[in-house]
Amino acid sequence: MLPYLDSIESPKSILMKPTTYPKIGIRPAIDGRLGGVRESLEERTMQQARAVAALIAEELRYPDGTAVECVIADTCIGGVREAADCADKFKASNVGVSLTVTPCWCYGSETMDMDPHLPKAVWGFNGTERPGAVYLAAVLAGHTQKGLPAFGIYGKDVQSASDTEIPADVRGKLLSFVRCGLAVALMRGKSYLSMGGTSMGIAGSVVDSKMWEKWLGMRVEAIDMTELAGRMAKGQYDPDEYQRALAWVKKNCPEGKDYNSPATTRSREQIDKEWEDSVKMALIARDLMTGNPKLKEMGLGEQAHGHNALVSGFQGQRQWTDHFPNGDFLEAILNSSFDWNGKRAPYIVATENDALNGASMLFGYLLTNTAQIFADLRTYWSTDAIKTASGKSFSHPLVGDGILHLINSGPAALDGTGEQTDATGKPTMKPFWEITDAEVEKCLKATTWHPSITEYFPGGGLSTRFRTRGGMPATMIRLNLVDGLGPALQVAEGYTVDLPEDVHDALDQRTNPTWPTTWFAPILTGKGAFVSAYEVMNHWGANHCVMTCGHVGHLYLTLASMLRIPVYMHNIAEERVFRPSAWTAFGTADLEGADFRACANYGPLYGKA
Numbered sequence: 001m002l003p004y005l006d007s008i009e010s011p012k013s014i015l016m017k018p019t020t021y022p023k024i025g026i027r028p029a030i031d032g033r034l035g036g037v038r039e040s041l042e043e044r045t046m047q048q049a050r051a052v053a054a055l056i057a058e059e060l061r062y063p064d065g066t067a068v069e070c071v072i073a074d075t076c077i078g079g080v081r082e083a084a085d086c087a088d089k090f091k092a093s094n095v096g097v098s099l100t101v102t103p104c105w106c107y108g109s110e111t112m113d114m115d116p117h118l119p120k121a122v123w124g125f126n127g128t129e130r131p132g133a134v135y136l137a138a139v140l141a142g143h144t145q146k147g148l149p150a151f152g153i154y155g156k157d158v159q160s161a162s163d164t165e166i167p168a169d170v171r172g173k174l175l176s177f178v179r180c181g182l183a184v185a186l187m188r189g190k191s192y193l194s195m196g197g198t199s200m201g202i203a204g205s206v207v208d209s210k211m212w213e214k215w216l217g218m219r220v221e222a223i224d225m226t227e228l229a230g231r232m233a234k235g236q237y238d239p240d241e242y243q244r245a246l247a248w249v250k251k252n253c254p255e256g257k258d259y260n261s262p263a264t265t266r267s268r269e270q271i272d273k274e275w276e277d278s279v280k281m282a283l284i285a286r287d288l289m290t291g292n293p294k295l296k297e298m299g300l301g302e303q304a305h306g307h308n309a310l311v312s313g314f315q316g317q318r319q320w321t322d323h324f325p326n327g328d329f330l331e332a333i334l335n336s337s338f339d340w341n342g343k344r345a346p347y348i349v350a351t352e353n354d355a356l357n358g359a360s361m362l363f364g365y366l367l368t369n370t371a372q373i374f375a376d377l378r379t380y381w382s383t384d385a386i387k388t389a390s391g392k393s394f395s396h397p398l399v400g401d402g403i404l405h406l407i408n409s410g411p412a413a414l415d416g417t418g419e420q421t422d423a424t425g426k427p428t429m430k431p432f433w434e435i436t437d438a439e440v441e442k443c444l445k446a447t448t449w450h451p452s453i454t455e456y457f458p459g460g461g462l463s464t465r466f467r468t469r470g471g472m473p474a475t476m477i478r479l480n481l482v483d484g485l486g487p488a489l490q491v492a493e494g495y496t497v498d499l500p501e502d503v504h505d506a507l508d509q510r511t512n513p514t515w516p517t518t519w520f521a522p523i524l525t526g527k528g529a530f531v532s533a534y535e536v537m538n539h540w541g542a543n544h545c546v547m548t549c550g551h552v553g554h555l556y557l558t559l560a561s562m563l564r565i566p567v568y569m570h571n572i573a574e575e576r577v578f579r580p581s582a583w584t585a586f587g588t589a590d591l592e593g594a595d596f597r598a599c600a601n602y603g604p605l606y607g608k609a
Helices: 037-059 080-092 132-145 168-187 209-216 226-234 239-252 268-290 293-297 328-335 355-368 383-390 437-445 501-508 533-539 553-563 581-586 591-602
Strands: 023-028 070-072 095-102 120-124 151-153 191-195 219-223 309-314 348-351 373-382 402-407 448-451 462-465 473-482 486-496 517-522 544-549 567-569
Touching: 023 037, 023 080, 023 168, 037 070, 037 095, 037 168, 080 095, 095 132, 095 168, 120 132, 120 168, 132 151, 132 581, 151 168, 168 355, 168 553, 191 268, 191 355, 209 219, 209 355, 209 486, 226 268, 239 268, 268 309, 268 328, 268 462, 309 355, 328 348, 328 462, 348 355, 355 473, 355 544, 355 553, 373 383, 373 533, 383 402, 383 501, 402 533, 473 517, 473 553, 486 553, 501 517, 517 533, 553 567, 553 591, 567 591, 581 591
Parallel strands: 023 070, 023 095, 095 120, 120 151, 191 219, 191 309, 309 348, 486 567
Antiparallel strands: 373 402, 373 544, 402 517, 448 462, 473 486, 473 544, 486 517
16 A cells, blocks of 8 residues: 555645635524414424535535535524524624525515525425425515525425425435535635746636636736746755655656657656656645645745635646646646645646636536546547547447547546546546545556657656546536637536557557547437537537536536526536526526526626626
């Protein structure tokens, strides 16, 4: 097993500081009429609130693996005074998500949550003895009328008034809402750290501060890449951790074939130096994101602070990589769920400073607590083209007309090897606290590190190579920025696919084989862009994409609606789509169009663009 040093104090992600985690605020609303009505409902209403809090604590986790915490109002909310008292408590308790529950009729506009920035939902109990569903409809109408979109949760089956069970359909909506609302709250007030500027003219690396501020509630911090060069030259990193990291790398990061020509092959001495610089770059990039108390001990108080960055991007090409090692090791190891300090939450770093893909990675991480795969959406391979290139016929039960080649001219998280497994033995990607030491070893052994191609990277560096195991349910997404519209999201659920070894080699060797490969088959619906894998590729909005483990496209749609980001391409079944109730006022037949109209009407969550 790997020698994890749990006793070593190391920098923590800003999402691993429990005191900063937003909480879920639960608002038990009640019929305020005293004299018999309210008194008969007090315990039942509070019981419903406590049941929801217990469900959330049992099922959902913060990024450090601890249970999500709930705050329940001190009293049931029967009118505006108690609503105000609840709001005060929520502000003092760092509540980031608002959830109202009730088994009965209540006074809608007097009891509703009026905070414009808190994602909000209402669960109205479906029972006939007391009209919780009537309150739900009334208060949702109030939210819609006041421009405060809220999610409505209403069980399909009628329950008796004494039934304290939370039905499965209600559980699903409660957990989806809280999971997405928590992602919104975790982003608020954090930073995107732009390390460098625009990479090779890629539009996504032209970082748009307005998008981050208005839609995500985050700020953009930018540093020149000379900051990294300066810290490397001056030794402004923890020297003890550097030595420990370098020793770990030598033991656990095996080198693979050097694909350079004899004329461009670099010396052993040069490659050893590139390894050393690559490790230093990883330490410095992490410190720039989240800070490091060790730097303060070294007399570097300003550098010790970091930039409060929840996500970052590394420009790399070409102003850096023409002179220094590329960012492949930096990005691969920070995005993974483990390093020389043991298993830990990923640090989200976008290749080529593609901030839009960085935002996409951040969404996936916050929704699932798992590492994300950053990739180029490189090639559509039809089954006929596969046969032509490999000489072998190819068919697969999950593949229609062809497959998509996700490959990155930078690295992807090593979790993306698929060497972690679920309870049935199928490949998956887990939150770090569920990953075993044996799975970490498998991920490392499935990855080789190759001297970068010198023509591409004159400054050198080591590039990762692995192949994602097939059979993993996955969701491919991309956030794009559209002039006149703002951010818009694409979502495609599908599966990773195994190719026969000789077929894989025939296809993989046609491009640079030193980069990670994922073969992806989108689920085809026969509609829109999902009539074929070719059309998925043809409709994709950029050269980059993000792959999240699991079929979580419905969560992306819910999160996007909270942020007022329209989704213009997805293959999620209609019954899985969960958006604020106000969205129905913009159309019920054409849900994609209604989503666009609703997002345009309400505008960004944090103010006009």
